[in-house]
């Protein structure tokens with residue numbers, strides 16, 4: 001068994017005095033990078049704008065823009081035709097306001113306390129309310145000095161059975177909010193539960209239920225709130241779902257803006273979407289092992305033949321699901337290489353066979369390889385028994401986020 005030496009030690013002498021470590025910077029200088037490709041994001045935004053067919057695009061940037069970094073994503077989206085944003089927490093909204101973003105921000109998570117209501121109002125967020133308690137809290141956040149009304153939106157539960165005012169109670173709440181002094185109802189929406197399924201009927205039924213719930217609203221003009229229904233899946237099927245059921249003026253996609261397909265049976269390529277995040281790591285160790293050698297915790301995987309093991313500095317603390325044991329693959333040295341043994345907290349092992357892999361070689365976990373080949377995050381997620389959303393938001397804070405326009409160059413990677 002042989003072990004290669006870390007190249008890093010050879011470089012120490014050539015590096016100047018180290019800059020002090022910023023204790024607030026949780027991203028460490030390990031050779032793992034989540035590249036955020038702004039040109040891909042712009043492309044996907046333009047796709048959304050085209051599909052929206054004149055409706056406003058509300059870019060969903062909750063959970064740190066699905067793990068991509070909310071500030072840069074929000075700024076790029078707004079410069080690419082997205083008109084409004086949606087977050088879940090006040091902290092997420094405040095981060096965007098502190099970054100100088102002035103576009104309307106919908107607070108999907110709503111307000112559950114007086115403090116939250118005041119903070120939401122201070123940051124000029126638009127909280128979603130779905131009952132009288134929300135109405136009271138929003139009214140309580142009114143500042144008698146403030147010149148502007150507090151904007152709120154109402155979510156109507158038409159089938160998701162998760163949040164929102166039930167469709168039968170919606171008209172009453174809408175009326176009360178519209179009559180409440182100092183509040184302005186700027187939107188009413190519902191969320192689709194089954195937009196990714198072949199059968200359009202459940203989604204059409206949800207659209208119709210919302211249409212019924214908003215019958216009392218003014219038909220047009222300044223008093224008419226924005227009406228929106230579709231997420232990414234629905235955006236690709238806008239006419240199928242909404243035509244003849246409801247008139248909307250906005251759409252609310254998240255996933256497709258990040259370049260992922262919302263459908264199990266249609267790829268991102270087929271939908272003309274480009275991956276925004278590419279997750280890369282350099283090999284930090286290699287070793288040749290003989291047949292019968294057990295690898296990793298518990299020795300669960302045993303090499304069937306003599307082979308080379310390459311170790312990547314990515315583990316479950318970085319968002320690599322342990323469920324990938326014996327299932328997932330990662331692109332390295334021109335091929336998809338199987339993950340072998342249990343995933344550790346900080347590393348995982350690949351079986352690279354007889355390939356001449358060295359410390360410092362670059363592996364692509366998902367996204368675009370340096371040669372431009374696609375390694376879909378959707379497949380990586382499927383191997384782990386989960387969905388792309390969970391993989392993206394799970395990429396840990398120790399992974400450096402770096403923005404790029406197109407594929408990062410070799411120079412940028414160093």
Ligand SMILES: Cc1ncc(COP(=O)(O)O)c(C=O)c1O
Pocket residue numbers: 060108191230231232233252253254255256262
């Ligand atoms: C209320 C609401 N609208 C829109 C979205 C965006 O959905 P997607 O990422 O599937 O486009 C979400 C995300 O889950 C959501 O919760």
